[in-house]
Amino acid sequence: xxxxxxxxxEALESFYALVNELEKYYDRPLTAEEKEITFLExxxxxxxxxxGHTELNKNELIKEQVSHGKSILNIDDKGYTFxxxxxxxx
Numbered sequence: 001x002x003x004x005x006x007x008x009x010e011a012l013e014s015f016y017a018l019v020n021e022l023e024k025y026y027d028r029p030l031t032a033e034e035k036e037i038t039f040l041e042x043x044x045x046x047x048x049x050x051x052g053h054t055e056l057n058k059n060e061l062i063k064e065q066v067s068h069g070k071s072i073l074n075i076d077d078k079g080y081t082f083x084x085x086x087x088x089x090x
Contacts, residue, residue, distance in 0.1 A: 005043070006051045069085050
């Protein structure tokens with residue numbers, strides 16, 4: 001089961017700053033698993049919890065949310081992608 005998080009920009013900036021700090025300390029890039037552990041521990045220190053859980057994979061979840069009019073900022077190893085619902089032009 002995957003967790004769904006809704007975080008603010010401060011938490012996101014804190015995460016990236018901590019990842020950069022750890023990568024400098026260890027003198028290597030963190031693995032995906034290490035980044036996940038870092039994220040979870042940081043959220044714990046900030047008192048933030050997931051807003052839900054799902055069995056959907058990432059693409060299914062994005063498609064589902066966009067179909068309900070939500071905009072998504074997808075951040076992955078390829079960069080950033082802003083996904084918006086399609087406008088109905090009648």
